[in-house]
Amino acid sequence: MAAPVDLELKKAFSELQLKMIDTQQKVKLADLQIDQLTRVQKHAKLTHTQISSLPDNTRLYEGVGRMFILQSREEINNMLTDKQKTVDEKIKELEQKKVYLERSVKEAEDNIREMLLSRRAQ
Numbered sequence: 001m002a003a004p005v006d007l008e009l010k011k012a013f014s015e016l017q018l019k020m021i022d023t024q025q026k027v028k029l030a031d032l033q034i035d036q037l038t039r040v041q042k043h044a045k046l047t048h049t050q051i052s053s054l055p056d057n058t059r060l061y062e063g064v065g066r067m068f069i070l071q072s073r074e075e076i077n078n079m080l081t082d083k084q085k086t087v088d089e090k091i092k093e094l095e096q097k098k099v100y101l102e103r104s105v106k107e108a109e110d111n112i113r114e115m116l117l118s119r120r121a122q
Contacts, residue, residue, distance in 0.1 A: 030098045041087045
């Protein structure tokens with residue numbers, strides 16, 4: 001009777017290991033995406049501060065592919081503000097996803113601990 005219990009525990013441990021590896025990869029990916037979005041956000045803020053320090057009659061151009069398009073200061077500021085809002089939302093979503101993934105791994109670990117404790121009690 002000990003052999004089926006060992007097989008069941010072994011299967012549970014292997015499933016947990018696979019889940020943890022998968023989750024760790026997803027968490028690392030989320031961290032990388034958050035870092036990249038943070039850089040984009042910082043770039044937008046720096047660009048906004050540089051543009052605001054320029055004189056009002058300065059001509060501003062937006063880079064589009066390999067060309068530049070003349071834009072008004074207001075349009076560029078709106079574009080930068082929209083970019084910052086979008087990045088903030090994506091960062092919040094990624095952080096929530098990361099918390100969920102970490103919580104799911106913790107729950108799986110707790111389930112296996114409970115299984116081990118119940119097996120020892122028998």
